[in-house]
Amino acid sequence: MISKACEMRRNVIFPVLITAICAVFYSFVCHGQSTGDRVINMVFTSDAHYGITRPKFRGDSNVAGYKVNEALIRQVNTLPGLVLPADNGVSSGRRVGAIDYVIEGGDIANRMQPPVQSAAASWAQFENDYLHLLSVRGHNGQPAKLLVIPGNHDISNAIGFAKPMKPLTDPTSMVKIYNMMPTPAKPLTNENYDYAKDKVDYSYNMKGIHVMFVTLWPDSAQRIWMQKDLDTVNRKTPVIIFTHDQPESEAKHFTNPVPPHKIIVESGFENLVAEHYKDGTVAPQDDGATIKEQRGFVKFLQAHPNIKAYFHGNSNWNEFYVYHGPDKNVNLPVFRVDSPMKGKYSSKDETSLSFQLISLDPQTQTLTVRECLWNAKPADAAQKVVFGKSSTVSLKVN
Structure with a gap:
């Protein structure tokens, strides 16, 4: 015989339970999945620079790059259990949960100027951390997909540099990235790799969002590939770009405009970007040195208003800003990420070391990027990301 108290509890609990079940059922029927399940989470970091040391890290001095990057990856592994801040962004106040992609923005190897190790040695250390130590998984239950683009140091190691390196060239990191990402039918080798034609350009469609990975910077040569790729995409489809250089790029990264276009100390050009520099015969060092080059990129952006966000490394600090172009005629949201080894600020203040967590909601076409301070308490072995x-x-195309 059921007591009146039990019957009262049953009358209260059952309706609440039925309501909750109906709410979940409604979410799946009407929306296909819950908000948390439909969000794509990506970790973005750049400029790993294996082969050099940090002056100070967690109470030690001259700490090798592989040790610092290992510590970063161990902090990435803790993300799924953390709760996001109530910042009104995508998944605000929810548990992070699955991590679908981890993106490395280049400069895996440091330039091989003695006593820096070879690109081959740096790549082996990178593989250990980013392929073996990384344990986060995506919504599909599989390990997070690693997406990689090269940086200027990886390229210099492959093609040579004005100042002596040891060895003089080592294309290992470029070859490994190329074989991992565009995945050619016949993998390249160090012996047959040719930077002039073997660029690491590829794209992914992420639930209706088109994501492009561009070698170093969207120069006039890269934009030929980009145009062909975008020709396959509906003009209402939002597009996100990941590349190594900032939208302004750097003058020294362009090709020497003086025939025979060689890499020489006097010119300052490193021949990393295929486009010949247009503003002079010697690479200037100031930030406004690529005006003509940027204007070509700006025209491309104006022709493709569905390009809605731009992510980069190279200059090495966390910043969310808007790129307006040299003539102030575009408004492109840009996300600059920090480096674990060469941060403009974090190299001096290790508590500001950071990577980025990108949360993308394809249904609402909204993207939130959060700075993840992964070493805020250097002395605390059990510290969590802050x-x-x-x-x-908004990624919506008007």
């Missing part, structure tokens, strides 16, 4: 700045942008 969320810093965040920025939310």
